[in-house]
Amino acid sequence: MHCGDRGSESFGALLRFFRERSGMTQEALGKHVGYSKSQVAMVERGERSPKGQLVEIADQVLGAQGALLVLAEKEFGSAGLRPWTEDYLAEEKKAAALHVYQTHLIPGSLQTEAYARAVYASNRYPTLDDEEIEKRVASRVERQRLFERKPTPSVSYVLEESTLTRPLGGEAALKEQLHHILDIGELRNVEIQVMPHDRQVHAGLNGAMILLETAERQLLGYIEGPSGGYFVGEQPDVGDLFGKYGILRAQALSPEESTKVIEEVARKL
Numbered sequence: 078m079h080c081g082d083r084g085s086e087s088f089g090a091l092l093r094f095f096r097e098r099s100g101m102t103q104e105a106l107g108k109h110v111g112y113s114k115s116q117v118a119m120v121e122r123g124e125r126s127p128k129g130q131l132v133e134i135a136d137q138v139l140g141a142q143g144a145l146l147v148l149a150e151k152e153f154g155s156a157g158l159r160p161w162t163e164d165y166l167a168e169e170k171k172a173a174a175l176h177v178y179q180t181h182l183i184p185g186s187l188q189t190e191a192y193a194r195a196v197y198a199s200n201r202y203p204t205l206d207d208e209e210i211e212k213r214v215a216s217r218v219e220r221q222r223l224f225e226r227k228p229t230p231s232v233s234y235v236l237e238e239s240t241l242t243r244p245l246g247g248e249a250a251l252k253e254q255l256h257h258i259l260d261i262g263e264l265r266n267v268e269i270q271v272m273p274h275d276r277q278v279h280a281g282l283n284g285a286m287i288l289l290e291t292a293e294r295q296l297l298g299y300i301e302g303p304s305g306g307y308f309v310g311e312q313p314d315v316g317d318l319f320g321k322y323g324i325l326r327a328q329a330l331s332p333e334e335s336t337k338v339i340e341e342v343a344r345k346l
Contacts, residue, residue, distance in 0.1 A: 085123055085126070085148075085152040085153070086122075086123035087123075087148065087152065088120075088123070088127065088145075088148050088149060088152050088153075089120055089121040089122055089123040089124075090121070090123075091141075091144065091145060091148055092120060092121055092127070092135060092139075092145060093121040095135070095139040095140065095141045095144070095145065096121075096135075096139055098139075099138075099139045099140060101138070101139065102114075103117040103118055103121070104117075104311070106135060106138070106139070107311075109134055109135070109138050110130065110131040110134045110135060111130075111306070111307030111308060112131065112307075112308060112310075113297075113308055113309065113310025113311050113315075114310070114311055115295070115310055115311075116308065116310060126153055127149060127153070128163065128164035128167070132145050132146055132149040133146065162301075162306065164306075164308075165287070165299050165301075165306060165308075166220070168289055168291065168297060168299075168308075169186070169220065169223065169289065170223070171291065171292050172230055172289040172290060172291060172292070173228070173230055173231070173290045173291065173292050173294065174230055174231040174232070174288075174289065174290035175223070175230055175231075175232045175233075175287070175288070175289055175290075176232075176233045176234075176287070176288040176289075176322055177232075177233070177234045177235070177285075177286075177287050177288075178234075178235045178281055178285055178286050178287075178322060178325055179234070179235075179236055179237065179240060179285050180237050180239075180240070180281070180284060180285045181237075181239075181240065181243075181285070182196060182240055182243065182245065183236070183240055183254055183258070184234060184236075185217050185220060186220045186221060186223055187221075187234065187254075187257070187258055187261060188217055188218075188254065189218075189250070189253055189254050189257050190214055190218055191246050191249075191250040191253060191254070192245060192246055192250050192251070192253070192254040193213075193214045193217045193218065194210060194211075194214050194246065195245040195246030195247075195250055196245060197210045197213050197214065198210060199245065221261075224261060224264055224266075224267065229266045230266065231266055231290075232266060232267045232268070233267070233268045233269070233270070233326070234267075234268070234269045234270065235270050235271075235272055235281070235322070235325045235326060235329050236269065236270070236271055236272065237271075237272050237274070238271050238272060238273050238274045238338070239274060241255060241271065241338070241339060241342045242342060248346045249346075251346060252343050252346040255339055255342060255343040255346075256343060258339055259336065259339055259340065259343070262332065262335075262336060262339075268332045269332060269335055269336075269339075270326060270329035270330055270331065270332055270335045271329060271330045271334075271335040271338050271339065272325065272328065272329045272330075273329075273330060273338075276328060278328070279328065280321050280324040280325050280328060281321065281325050284300075285300075285301070286298060286299070286300055286318055286321075286322070287299040287300075287301075288318060288319055288322055295310070296310070296315050296316075296319060297309065297310050297315065298310070298314070298315050298318040298319075
């Protein structure tokens with residue numbers, strides 16, 4: 078029936094049938110599959126395709142005995158079982174606002190080709206072949222259309238100072254990356270701030286996070302780990318993430334001060 082970001086009423090109805098038969102709430106199912114309650118409801122109404130591992134996990138925890146897997150393959154093909162990264166990217170492409178806090182490396186939506194290639198080449202387990210690396214690099218660079226699209230999204234970044242000095246790909250790649258950050262930072266809809274390493278009080282000790290405001294003005298958080306990522310969309314959790322990010326921005330250097338720091342790091346390379 079439908080594919081891509083659109084859902085299927087048939088799949089949604091079957092998912093709801095098995096969920097209600099098992100006595101599980103939408104919120105409880107969401108915790109199993111990394112969805113918010115509202116996202117599960119959208120899938121059940123046929124407004125959203127089942128992305129990530131929703132089909133596999135839901136089929137197991139709801140005791141569907143393969144019925145959800147079979148229907149998902151018929152309705153969506155491979156689109157019903159996309160990796161979590163693809164699920165996030167679908168939201169990023171249409172977000173009205175994007176806010177990123179990163180701790181170990183330059184965020185993907187800011188990366189140059191050389192830097193992104195070094196990031197993927199650093200992945201030694203499992204090791205990626207050259208063809209797969211180039212495919213992922215191209216996909217990562219494609220994300221930077223975010224800065225050009227209409228309507229213009231509001232974008233902000235808080236970067237740990239250590240991300241500016243870690244020479245992934247070598248000093249030349251890092252220098253090019255820093256100049257690219259400076260160029261993006263000149264856009265009127267983008268603000269880039271640096272969190273200095275000498276902060277004695279720090280609101281982001283739990284790690285990196287991404288916050289989005291959808292085109293419908295829904296607030297979403299996205300947390301990524303070694304085994305995948307998950308969305309946070311219910312209160313008070315998503316409100317707590319936005320509050321924490323607000324504190325991070327207050328603790329970080331101003332955009333103007335951050336520009337000077339980035340320029341100085343690049344000058345020394």
